[in-house]
Amino acid sequence: MKALAVYPQQKQFRVIDNHPEPRLDSPSQVRAQMLEVGICGTDKEIVTFEYGDPPEGFDYLVLGHESLAEIVETGSDVTDVVKGDLVVFSVRRPCHDPECIACLSGRQDFCYTGEYQERGIKSRHGFLAAAEDVGAFIWISLSGGPAVGWRAGLPVRFLETAQERRGNSEM
Ligand SMILES: [Zn+2]
Ligand SMILES: [Zn+2]
Numbered sequence: 817m818k819a820l821a822v823y824p825q826q827k828q829f830r831v832i833d834n835h836p837e838p839r840l841d842s843p844s845q846v847r848a849q850m851l852e853v854g855i856c857g858t859d860k861e862i863v864t865f866e867y868g869d870p871p872e873g874f875d876y877l878v879l880g881h882e883s884l885a886e887i888v889e890t891g892s893d894v895t896d897v898v899k900g901d902l903v904v905f906s907v908r909r910p911c912h913d914p915e916c917i918a919c920l921s922g923r924q925d926f927c928y929t930g931e932y933q934e935r936g937i938k939s940r941h942g943f944l945a946a947a948e949d950v951g952a953f954i955w956i957s958l959s960g961g962p963a964v965g966w967r968a969g970l971p972v973r974f975l976e977t978a979q980e981r982r983g984n985s986e987m
Contacts, residue, residue, distance in 0.1 A: 819945035821876035822868055829863050835878060835945055843891035848903060853943050854882035862937065869938050880944030881907045881936035909933045909940060 819835035822828075838847055859879055862868035870877040887901045897903060910919035911931035918926040936942020 817945060819878045820880065822862055822879055823876045824865050824868055824870065825875060827865050829879070832876070840889065840891050843893040845891045846887050846894055846897060847889035848885035849888050850883055850885050850943050850945070852884040853880040856882060858937060871939050871941055877936070878941035878945050879936050880942035881934065883943040905935065905943070907935050907937065909935070
């Protein structure tokens with residue numbers, strides 16, 4: 817599928833159309849359709865090759881870490897979001913060091929080892945990949961419940977745009 821790929825070695829970035837299609841690899845994952853992807857200063861630095869690391873086995877990194885998506889499929893273990901929910905996926909994913917108390921307790925923004933991964937930045941592909949992507953086990957639901965606090969932190973226009981795209985006004 818199509819994706820915006822950054823090639824740090826070649827100092828290039830371009831749209832590619834052979835990025836692997838997403839699929840659920842575990843029952844705790846969800847598949848989502850990307851609705852919006854923001855571009856920030858971090859992305860500018862990545863496309864000027866100041867940093868940005870492709871995942872293992874790839875010579876490119878798919879860009880994009882600020883996302884709004886709609887759930888289209890859920891694994892059998894997933895109970896806190898359902899198809900149709902709007903979500904924002906977390907960017908940083910925990911390291912696997914058994915000594916890293918931060919990552920072990922779900923506080924990977926305070927990772928002690930530096931071995932974390934970040935979607936669209938460090939060792940994990942980002943969200944600027946055609947229509948869909950797989951988001952693993954960490955998300956903030958915008959459709960109600962525990963994520964209500966986050967709605968206040970997002971620009972209202974951003975959410976309205978998402979509502980219009982979904983064609984409903986229930987939020
Ligand atoms: Zn950013
Ligand atoms: Zn860690």
